[in-house]
Amino acid sequence: AGSAVSAAGGDAEATTEDVAEIHIGALHPLTGSNAADGQQMAAAAQMAVDAVNEAGGIESLGGAELVLDSADTQGEAETGQSEATRLIEEGAVALLGTFQSGTSANVASVAERNQVPFVMDVSALDEILEQGYTYSFRLQPSASQMGTQGAESLLSLVEDSGAEVDQVAYLYEQGNYGAAAYETFLAEAEEAGLTVDPVIQYDPAAVNDMTTQITQVAASDADALVVTGYYRDSLLVAQAVDIVEPDLQAVYGVANGAYDQPDFVNDAPNGGDGYFDANYHWDVTNADSQALAEAFEAEHGEPIRSSAVLSYDAVMVIAEALERAGSTDTTAVRDAVTETGYAPLMVADGPVTFDETGQNTNAAVVVMQIQDGDIVQVFPQEFAETDYVFPAPPTE
């Protein structure tokens, strides 16, 4: 596979020689504060590789087996970069990862300079794909896609339920991820005549108590609260909502890091009952996805996270591209990735389709709700497991 690297210079012809092994590099935060996701993602990627190999490997390359080289970014951009360089040098023909947007941005530039395709599973930041890169792709909806779609979903949901929601409060983490989600949500909401007020941002790394923020919400006329944040801070929001008891019809996460997590159900007051989240999610209604979820839980003893399913999808996109390319030449693989039509295990508007920036245009959010301790897909109708409950006041 070492030849793949020298071929990456661009002038070598695509080779069709038989190769025994094809290396794919996976970069995830196996340690640090996002290790919970990172470890699952690495595990799911491995499951995808195993699945491909069990099904006979890459047939167009003589049944070559995939080998997953998994690296720990430690959640740090520079480690991500040096690990990516190492993986490429050790023969990886494609990369996937990395969860943190900063790390992904860094790996994307490595991929670009080495002309090795890089498929991002999770990394929401829009800016990563705004550099004019031609070797970087993203499966996950970007933050702004999620903001827009989150607003659209909320508006349809409200309309569908016939409830009265004229004004929402928006609480978001002040980084670019939260800001992008908020700004695109706002644009969509204003167009539909929905008032967004108050708008409160917070520092996710420093905040330890959300009571004041929720008191601000309670003091306003907002009918619902929209939250974009990470796990810890979103849980703080739920705790504050529980004690301040604002008069709300719903708490609605947009790309929220907590409200679709099984842990949240354990940690939140009242089990987080009724909380919504419009987020990327694996498709519970899809039989293949369910099979993967069961296999994962059987193997790793914990419910699979959507981030891990994205990693699975990312490996599959790469495998499928390899199959069509019939080559380990990285530029050829890149070209094949561009034309992928892989049907993801994630909720999506259709097969994976990359636009010229590398963004999956069919990436979509689905609205989930916590009902009696379960996180269920409730909206739109085609992905709904059960009916939504709206209004769903967060406090009795």
Place this chain on the structure above:
Amino acid sequence: MTAVLEATGISKSFRGLQALRGVDISVEEGQILGVIGANGAGKTTLFNCITGNFPPTSGTVRLDGADVTGQPAHKLAHRGMVRTFQLMRPFHTMTVLENVEIAAMSRGARGGTARREAGETVERTGLGEWADQLSGSLPAAMQKRLELARALAMRPRVLLLDEVLAGLVPAERAPVLDLLENLRDTEGMTMVFIEHIMAAVRRLSDHVVMMDSGAVLATGSADEVLTDPQVVEAYLGKEASDA
């Protein structure tokens, strides 16, 4: 002759404690003023106020007639007024020679010159055999000498010495006293020195100030002051009868 150094009405209080209460001293060119006084009388504090370590609460310090009250220590040093410290302050990661060289360099001597001057000063102060030893591990008495050597390398016109003889065995005081006397007599250096060793006070001082509780209790020639009954009572004790 006018006073080279003149401090008038110096007062200093630390929070509630009045350490100096309107002290006046003055020294004329080429003269040596001895300052004596009980422990805690305020001698070191007086030095600190004069040399700019901290500003006096009130009072003025004049050097060559110019008001220099509250000027920072390093400026005063360059105006020719240099001091030593009662509790020694060597640059402890440097050798004795390097310590002195720093002073020579600070005065303005360049490279080789500074080194040569430092070597001379080290010899002159009897630190020759210690020259290459790290100053931090010097015995206390040698650190005292180093204090003196560094100050001399600044070629001061006014030298303030805070107990440079303390810790020296009597036999080793003599060369230091000789040196100081020589500096006055041949170079016309002006000095103020704090000392508890009466033999030295008698030998060196042209004039003596006795301080008590932050104020000047007696002043005059060494003989006058040291026989003053108040001074004997407050300060000398048995020493007076011995002397």
Place this chain on the structure above:
Amino acid sequence: MLELTGVRSGYHGLEILHEVNLTVQPGEIVAIVGANGAGKSTTLRTIVGEVKLQGGSVTFKDQPVVGGRSHELARRGLMLVPEHRALFGSLTVDENLTMGARARKGRWGFEKDWILDLFPILRERRTQLAETMSGGQQQMLAIARALMGSPDLLLLDEPSTGLSPKLTWTVFDAVKAIRDRGVSVLIVEQNASQVLSFADRAYVLESGSVVLEGSGADLADDARVQAAYLGG
């Protein structure tokens, strides 16, 4: 009480003391005199274990002294007033004295009043921070703190340094007074003439070796000592 036999010690492989033999009997004042840098302070620091013993032995009350455990010595009744005093600068005068009393483990003690009578200024400045005291005041406090520990053997490193003439005598009188109360004293002094006048015995140290020893009076009369240490 205290016995040094063939003591060798120094810093970082550099030997300062060469085969020093020295004893202190109960109830004696023993003086060490010597030129600057002769190793007087090093001797005292070796005795309390602050400087590592490289050879020979130190015994206090017939038990060997182990290096690095000077705190045990204090409890056994040996107190040192070091050259640089080692006061608790950020504690008050009173607290310094109280800490001194810590060393006293059930031993008979000097009354605090008796000690404060020696140095009345300390009584006035009970709540002043030790580090803001003048040089001489700090010296008094250091001695007083050691006395609070009711030592059986008191080591003093140049106690008169920086003291006014009157106070120097006060301190020396105090040394005699505590000897009279049964405490042994090992004192290092640059004021050789004064200290030899009341020391029971004395040693002369030169370049880390004992070159002379004898009664205080004998040494004071010794021509060599006079030439070397008493002149000036």
Place this chain on the structure above:
Amino acid sequence: MATSLQNAPETTGSAARRPTLSERQKVAIVTVSVLAVVTAVAALRAGSSTVLVQALVTGVLTGGIYSLVAMGLTLIYGVLHIINFANGALVALAMYLTFVTVDTMGVHPYTALLVVVPAMGVLGALLQTSLLNPVMRAPIQIQLLVTIGLALAIENVLLLVFGPTPRSVQLPGNVGVSILGATVELSRIYAFVGALVLVAILSLVLQRTAIGTSIRAVAANPEGARLVGINTKSIYSVTFALGAMAAGAAGVLVAPFTTIEPTSGAIFNLTAFVVVVLGGMGNIPGALVGGLVVGLTEQLAGLILPDESPLLAVFVVFLIVLFIRPKGVFGRAS
């Protein structure tokens, strides 16, 4: 009365080192007027008195929690002059110990104090004896690096043992209650009270007990301490143990309202440093005051400058306070 290791307590009647009354008054007047102005601006920005009251109450409570977490840090710095970068990791460790205790024994979370605090004490003593005592004479950055290494090790051992999934501890009956019209979680009130109790206990230990006086003596001058018969090495170990126990108590009390992850303690590191410096390093009640300053600043800044991280305001206040009082609010001027 300030219990401080660095700066001896202000004893009444000490003419020598009491700030003159006017100086104190000045500081007090400036502080109060600044607070009043800031609060007024915050009130205007908040536009609602409920929100303002809530911010003030929350500020005080989180301030208490910050000082709780900072207590061990200040103690250890005060005596050992070690900037204990591992303080946060120790707090995280205590949270996990709480989790394990509650999980395996099914007891009330606060009973975990009985297990966690002694366990942390033993661990602290061991760490000091084995890792830090050998470098006590080395310069400050050596000890800092040891604690940085320690923090990395503890956090990753926790990761290895407990995995990355966040854990939580539920406090029975942890409801919201109303104080002055503001709503607060009971567990946070308990933690605040815990901070007060800890300040009182540590102050008492330091001021009134034999071991406390020894600790202060060692802080002031280790050689002097040895000379009066104090075993400095064991005092070092005792102090680190006390510091670790304080971190342990903080971990238990904070656990019910935080997400327990290996990095859960480290997120307090930053504020804890600020709190300790503001209060004067080594000053126990100072840490409480420092905590309140940080907590209130954070909350009021959140109202006044909603677009900036409240921590930015905290750091600005921090730098300003340091320039005005270079040894912290309670420190003596140099």
Place this chain on the structure above:
Amino acid sequence: MTTTATPRTSTSAGGGLTGRLTTDTGSQRSRGDYVVLAVFVAVAAAVPFVLSASDMAIANRVLIFAIMGVGWNIMAGFGGMFSFGHAAYFGIGAYATAYGVVVLGLSPWLGMLLGIAISVAAGVGISYLALRYKLTGAYYTMSTFAFAEALRLFVIGNDALNRTVGFTIPVQQGSSLVDFQFPAGSPWYYWIGLGLLGMCLLASILFVRSRPGRFTIAARDDDVAAAALGIDVLRHKLFAVAVSAAITAVAGTYYVQYYMFVDPEIAFGAAASNDAIITAVVGGTGTIWGPIVGAIIMAPLSDVVTGFLRTPPPGFEWLAGHGGLDIILYAVILVAVVILLPKGVYGTLVSRRRKS
């Protein structure tokens, strides 16, 4: 090594650092350091011919660590001001470069000058306040920490600086010395970095031998005594801060051009400050060559450990696949080195040599 016989009452900033340092300066008049520097650069220049591409990534990180260590060492080691916030200068260098390149369209070299200028101004400004108001010891240290943190938060809240996103340097194909950009894996990154490191070392040597440098060291040992000898302590300390900030900013520029990405956490996070300290301390604080030795040891360590655990030797397979174990091992080695050699690796060698 030198336990002073007198109580240390120095109030120099970062006083904790001033004790027991070895300074390999002053007494040597020889041209030794310059010769060593020339030999070092010459030998190190051959490294790309020996190492593989991924090892070169580590070699480049060694350079970054080394420059940061050299920078920190000037201020803390020689100047006695223990900075826990060198991320500030590193970050300013990185952001100035990135902003210059991305927004202003400047050459990275101009960006570097800009970074140096801002960094020096910021360092001198904040240190002036800190020293002027007599912040000492841990208080000084914490003020540097707070300054770096405040910068990080400021950037996070600043739209013009892209908040949390940071900057990505646009990729160009092909090499350009002017644009400081080369194909991935090009040895030119290394050579330029080595050149920069060489210049920083030269600056460091010149500093230590210069009058201001020696006055700074004197002030570190005892600022009151230095002032009494006519040394303007504040001015010299600020000069040391300026040199230190400038060097550290260079590391920031190099970082950005090599990694082509920077965000607030990378630039101003505590990790950057820690790296600077670890490098210098492990090598030997207050020595010219300590930071280089420290960088050579510490920068590759985490990769070595991770590599070891990825493919453990026979008998150690059970170690593989435990997330976090590599960091634990790294931490253990760090702690062990620091405890066993508190003067640093190079510092210990120097003091051994001095003694014999």
